[in-house]
Amino acid sequence: MSLRPVGTVALIGLGLIASSIAWSAKRAGQTRITGYDISPEVRETARRIGLCDQVCDTPADAVAEADLVILCVPVGAMGRVAEAVCPYLKPGAILSDVGSVKGSVIEAVTPFVPAGVDFIPAHPLAGTEHSGPEAGFAGLFDNRWCLIVPTQGTRPESTAALRAFWESLGANVDEMDAQHHDLVLAVTSHTPHLIAYTMVGVADDLRRVTDSEVIKYSAAGFRDFTRIAASDPTMWRDVFLSNKEATLEILGRFTEELFALQRAIRQGDGEHLHAYFTRTRAIRRGIIEAGQDTDAPDFGRGGAARK
């Protein structure tokens, strides 16, 4: 292979995803990791837990030697961070990111990318509801997808090197264009998150009426929603503002369908409901067959073995 070796990786922003990249790369064994975070406290924590080979106090130091620089900050901060980092990139380096939205990140970052540097946006489809430098772990990307969105003029060998890096972290890699990525994510991730946030907010209103009953009796469905709705507020604010069009489109479809089901309930149309629920059950089977989840009964119980 004529891959440029990814000898040193710089992680800019040391939250859940960056710390999981660091531990996963350490597990894979070949890569030197440098890191930077704008927060002195986060840098201190990262040093304390031994997160990177070197935690630097400036972005310039962190990226100076790096073959691959990954921006691991909220989508809304990508432009600012790219501006701070780009002047110090090594010629021939690859610049990438892990943002949940790709169109707006490309728009924000591209103006700062120097000649001789390939900017290849990426998005690992993995996460937990926790955040911060201590939330990461080596297995986060195992058998998860990482979507790579090569921009115009990217050298194929750079894309291949980034792909190899993500595969070394345990991920499966696919490529797609930014617009398509943002639509797919709007339906599989962004809109479901917004809905979960909304439902948890509604329950909170009711909780004020009925004391803590809603929390006390939160059944499986609602517990799953609260888990989703516990994700990082800044990250998700930026996602919705950055993927506005696709999210609003999917939300429009969602409310349309919801109103149809609501009408079926009001009219007592059991056939419509049963047919709809039977169809969604089949979709679940498709997901299990695609290997994206297991068939073990879980339903908000944390997956503990229970037989």
Place this chain on the structure above:
Amino acid sequence: MSLRPVGTVALIGLGLIASSIAWSAKRAGQTRITGYDISPEVRETARRIGLCDQVCDTPADAVAEADLVILCVPVGAMGRVAEAVCPYLKPGAILSDVGSVKGSVIEAVTPFVPAGVDFIPAHPLAGTEHSGPEAGFAGLFDNRWCLIVPTQGTRPESTAALRAFWESLGANVDEMDAQHHDLVLAVTSHTPHLIAYTMVGVADDLRRVTDSEVIKYSAAGFRDFTRIAASDPTMWRDVFLSNKEATLEILGRFTEELFALQRAIRQGDGEHLHAYFTRTRAIRRGIIEAGQDTDAPDFGRGGAARK
């Protein structure tokens, strides 16, 4: 204690909940379990896996000796099943159920309850997305709530006996009235389920456009939804038709809140979004503190240990 001992329990309908009651009672050790299901195949399966001490071919045989009879059928079938079972109840027996809606079940069952029998509706807040006699397991009710809804004229000692039975299965027990139960469940369970069904249906429409990408790249949020939306279609159809008023009320609040968030996205109101998401994150902490879930990162990954 002056509790009437619950020596024999009859389970009518042998699905996920009944089979979990049977295994949990066997684990507790004191109770004899008889069972009946309208489906000969289900009875055959129940016999094959040794689910009850005796699987009977008629409801009359199943309930003849029973101190406690639990109707474990979809909410919409409770009336029919009560009609079939009630003539054979032992004097002094307790009749109960496990339906997710209480108002409509009380309305449907009460006309058939003979004098000398206490009808005490109940609802264990536990389940998985699987169904059928082979889906049950002994730990399903451990540390989960079972809500008991005593009807007018119920003897206190009968309520105490039913409470003791559920506690012997591992559950915590609370009492409330039917109307309040149906409202609390509308917000914690019924509406979240409807929303999950809807979102999965929307994704399915999009899947037809983009092949299997939606399934392939289903991120954590969406996987949780599909798990919820895989639940038994008949059970859920009946829930929505039987808890119509409360579900429609909560759905109304939900769409109101969703439209407010949608408007914030359209207008780029990041402050509104961030404040909302911060609030829902705090609710999640309340649930963890109430002991209804763990803090382990899960997010649709089945809770496998990953550090």
